[in-house]
C-alpha cells in the first residue's frame with residue numbers, strides 16, 4: 032500500500048535544510064518504488080512554529096519533521112548540547128561531538144516516540160555589527176538581537192545587551208536602530224539581507240545548532256521491514272552529503288554577504304580568549320542542570336578532542 | 339481532490355449558513371475534514387494550533403490598538419479632528435466623508451495590520467460622521483476599503499512574511515507599498531467626491547465659508563491627533579520601539595490625551611476596556627478558526643493543488659495575472675492572508691517571475707489582492723470589525739464596501755499596466771540605511 | 773419552582789464569571805502595555821532588556837483575547853451569519869438559534885477537552901518554553917479555563933433561549 036507522509040519544515044524553499052529534505056523525500060520515493068511518498072510543507076505553512084515539533088512528532092500530528100534540536104531544550108535539554116559556548120571550534124570537532132552525542136540524542140528521541148533519521152548542523156554562529164570590533168570593549172552595551180534564553184545569556188555575558196525579539200520585528204528594529212547587532216548564521220543573514228543595515232560580521236563560532244529529522248515510531252513501525260531498511264540506509268548514505276551541503280552553503284552565503292558589502296572581520300585571539308572566559312560559566316550551569324547524560328557525553332568528547 | 343473541495347464547500351455552507359459562530363464553523367469544518375481525510379489526532383492538532391495562536395507575537399499589537407481606539411472614543415480627539423478638518427475641506431465634494439480614507443492612510447503608517455487600522459479609525463470616525471448626517475453606506479464602505487491600507491503602507495506584517503518567503507528585501511517592499519497605497523487612497527477619495535456630486539444627499543448641506551484666520555485656527559485643533567501620531571511614529575522611527583511595541587505607546591498616548599482633556603474618567607476607562615475586550619475576543623475566535631481551517635487545508639493540500647492547476651494552464655502573462663487575482667480573492671474568502679501566502683507562494687511566485695514580472699512588484703500586487711479578500715464575505719476581517727461597530731449585517735456592510743472592492747480591482751489592473759507604480763520608489767532608494 | 777430557581781442562580785453565576793473574566797482580560801492588556809513600555813524605556817535608557825518581555829507580552833495578549841470570549845458571547849459580540857434567520861422569520865429563527873447554540877456548545881466543550889489534554893500533557897512532562905523556561909502548562913491551563921468559561925456562558929445562553937430567563941443586565945457596553 033502507498034504511504035503518505037506530511038513533512039513540515041520551518042524554512043523557505045531555498046534554505047539548505049529544505050533542499051536537503053526535498054532531496055531526501057525524492058530519494059525515498061524512488062527507492063521504495065513510490066510506496067512511501069513524503070510531501071514537504073516549507074515556510075512553516077502547516078502552522079507549526081518550532082519549539083513544539085518534538086511533541087508534535089511524538090503525538091503523531093505529523094509523521095516526520097525537521098526539528099531544531101536546541102529549541103527543544105524545554106522538554107529534552109540534552110538536545111541543546113551543541114549550543115554550549117566554545118564547546119566546538121570547527122566542523123571536525125562537531126563530527127566528533129556527533130559521534131558521542133548521537134546515542135544520547137537517539138535515546139531522548141525514543142523516549143518521545145520517535146526515531147532519528149539524520150542530523151544536519153546549521154553553519155557556525157556569527158555576530159553581525161554596525162561598527163568594527165577590535166576588542167571585547169567594542170561589544171559593551173551593544174544591543175544585539177537574540178533568539179533564545181541561552182543565546183541571550185551568552186551575549187549578556189559578553190557585556191552586550193541581548194534583546195530577544197521575533198524575527199518579524201527584527202527588520203524594522205534594525206532599520207530604526209532599536210537593534211544594532213544580530214547573532215545568527217550566514218544563511219539567515221542572507222535571508223534577512225542584513226547588509227542593508229549592518230557593516231561587519233565575525234564568524235565567532237561561539238555556538239552551534241543542529242537540526243534533526245525524526246520519524247514517529249508508530250508511522251515507522253507501520254512500514255514493511257524492507258521499506259524501513261531502505262529508508263534507514265538512505266538516511267545514513269545522505270547524512271554526510273547533507274552536512275557537506277550545509278558547509279558549502281555557509282561558504283556561498285559568506286560570499287554573498289561580502290559581495291553585498293558586509294566586511295568579514297577577524298576576532299583577535301585576545302578577544303576570543305576573553306569571550307571564552309566570559310562564557311565559560313554557562314557550560315558549567317548547563318551541565319549542572321542536565322546532569323549525567325550531558326557530562327558523560329562531554330567527557331568522552333573532550334577526551335577525544337584533547338587527546 | 340475534487341471530493342475534498344466539495345466536502346469543504348458543503349461543510350462551510352452548512353455551518354456558516356445555519357448561523358453557527360464563524361470561528362466555530364471554521365473549527366468544525368477543519369476538524370471534520372481532518373477526521374475524514376487524514377488519520378491525525380485532530381483534537382491534539384487543534385489544541386496545539388490554538389496555543390500557537392495564543393502565543394504568537396504577531397498578534398500583540400491588535401488588542402493594544404483596539405484599546406487605544408476605544409480610549410480615544412471617549413476623548414474629544416474625534417471632535418477636534420472633525421472641526422479642524424471641516425474648515426479645510428468643506429468645499430471639497432464629499433466633505434468629511436474623506437476623513438476615513440485620510441485617517442486610515444495615516445494610521446496605516448502606524449499599524450502593521452488592517453484589522454487594527456479599521457477598528458481604531460472606525461471607533462474615532464463612524465459615530466461622528468453619523469451624528470453629522472453623512473451617508474452611512476459611504477462612510478462604512480470607505481472605512482472597510484481604506485482600512486485595508488494597513489497592509490500596504492509600511493510597516494506591514496504581511497510584507498515581512500512575503501519578504502521572508504520570496505527572499506526579497508523587506509526595506510524595498512516597504513518602499514514599494516507607499517505609492518500604490520497613496521494611489522488607492524486617492525482613487526477612494528475620487529470615488530467619494532464623485533458619489534457626492536452625483537448624489538448630493540450623501541453629505542449634509544454646507545454653505546459655510548471660512549476665512550483664512552478660521553482655517554489657521556482649525557490647524558490648532560489637529561493638535562491632539564498630530565501629537566499622538568508623532569508620539570507613536572517617533573517611538574518607532576526614533577529607534578526606541580519596534581512596530582508592535584509602538585502600539586503600547588499608542589495606548590499611553592491615548593491615556594495622556596484623555597487625562598489632559600479631562601475626558602477620561604474611571605468609568606469611561608472601564609467602558610473602553612470592556613468594549614476593547616469584546617472586539618478583540620471576537621477577532622480572536624475567528625482567527626483561531628481561520629488558522630486551524632487553513633492548517634487543515636494545508637494538510638489536505640487543497641490550495642497548493644489549485645495553484646498547481648493554474649501553473650499547468652500555461653497562461654500568457656496577462657491571463658496569469660487575471661487568474662491570480664481571482665485565485666487569491668477566492669482563497670481570501672476563507673483563509674487569512676498570511677496563510678494563503680505561506681501555502682501557495684512557492685508555486686505562484688516562480689510562475690510570475692517566469693512571466694517576466696518583478697518580485698517586489700508581485701509582493702505589492704499580492705497584498706492588494708489580500709486586501710480585497712478583507713472585504714469580501716463570508717470571511718472578511720474588516721467586515722467583522724465593522725459589524726461589531728455598526729448595527730449592520732455582514733451582507734449590508736459587504737454591499738457598502740463593494741465599490742471600494744471594485745476600486746481595489748482597478749488598482750490591480752493599474753499595477754499590472756504600470757508596474758513602475760510599485761517599483762519606482764524601491765529603485766531609487768539606496769539600500770543603505772546604515 | 774425550585775429547579776427554575778437553581779437554573780436561575782446558575783445563569784447568574786455564569787454571567788458573573790464571564791464579567792470577571794472580561795475585567796481580567798482588560799487588566800492583562802493593560803499589564804502587557806505597561807510591560808512593553810517598561811521594556812522599551814529600560815532598554816533605551818538603562819541598556820537592560822528583559823528576556824521574558826516578548827514571550828510574556830505575546831502570551832499575555834493572546835490570553836487576554838481568549839479570556840474575553842465568554843463576555844463576547846454574553847454581549848452578542850461574536851459573529852454569525854444571520855441570512856437564514858431573516859429568510860425564515862419567527863418562530864423558525866429562534867429554533868435555529870437554539871440548534872446552533874447546542875452545536876456551538878458541543879464544539880466549545882470539545883475544544884475545552886482538547887486544550888485540557890494539552891495542558892495536562894505539558895504538565896506531566898514538565899514542558900517549559902524555549903525562550904524563558906516558563907512552564908507551558910500554566911498558560912495552557914488558562915486557555916482550557918477560558919474555553920470552559922465560554923462553554924458555561926453558552927450553556928447559560930441556551931437556558932435563556934429555551935426557558936425564558938433574563939439576561940444579566942450587563943453594564944458598561946455601548947452598542
Ligand code: NA
Pocket residue numbers: 445446447448449450451487488489490491492493494
Ligand atoms: Na501599515
Ligand code: NA
Pocket residue numbers: 670671672710711712713714715716717718719
Ligand atoms: Na474575504
